[in-house]
Amino acid sequence: MHNPLDYSFNEIKIGLEHYFEVSIDEKLEKDFAKISGDFNPLHMDEQYAKETKFGKRVCHGMLLASFFSRLVGMYLPGKNALYFSQNLNFTGPCFIGDTVIVKGKITGKSEATKMIKIETTIRNNAGELLVDGIAQVLVR
């Protein structure tokens, strides 16, 4: 789906939610390593990762964070988004093969600045929290 939603500032209500799922596969992980330039062995080297407490390769936290770009640019508010800030807490590991649920919920809006505040979370299929944070987005 390449056409974003198109909420105006007035249409955004406190409590409005959107979510989508993403399957984390080998290709996505490798493509992100190339784009970011982060080839840390915890992400890339199965043998190395096996000896860490995680027992296997862990996906880049910033790969997960990239899905907040989609959340903001395609859904909340979609077309009229201008990303102002995002904070990120990496709270749990994501592994290749996981399906993650990326979710946003509107928790605030400012008439004066046309800024909306979004509670953003990413969970795995077991419901464990992997990333959370707050996004602030200007609705143009």
Add this chain to the structure above:
Amino acid sequence: MHNPLDYSFNEIKIGLEHYFEVSIDEKLEKDFAKISGDFNPLHMDEQYAKETKFGKRVCHGMLLASFFSRLVGMYLPGKNALYFSQNLNFTGPCFIGDTVIVKGKITGKSEATKMIKIETTIRNNAGELLVDGIAQVLVR
């Protein structure tokens, strides 16, 4: 360069800096759109972007943020990194063709938690600030 630096917690000193440059080209921008799923027309549609105040397509802020993954996973501290948190302020637009300077500076460390604090910035060639924030990273 695929081999990360390998700082131990004790080797990390307040004031330590690392930086690198990235050229933002069409391919990087398109690849990031595919990975993130963010096809907002401000990033993807030249005609649309021309009519905004920016006058041309703006790169995804989260593409720039992905370079902080490299900063942490390859340089500060490199191999032993475990990303704990990152906040991001998107303060200026980045355009295709820009070369950006990604920089980190150690501003704090905690013996008790083995956590380091990094002041993170991305600037364009004209020295304009595009993204800033604070990273917190556990040194394993």
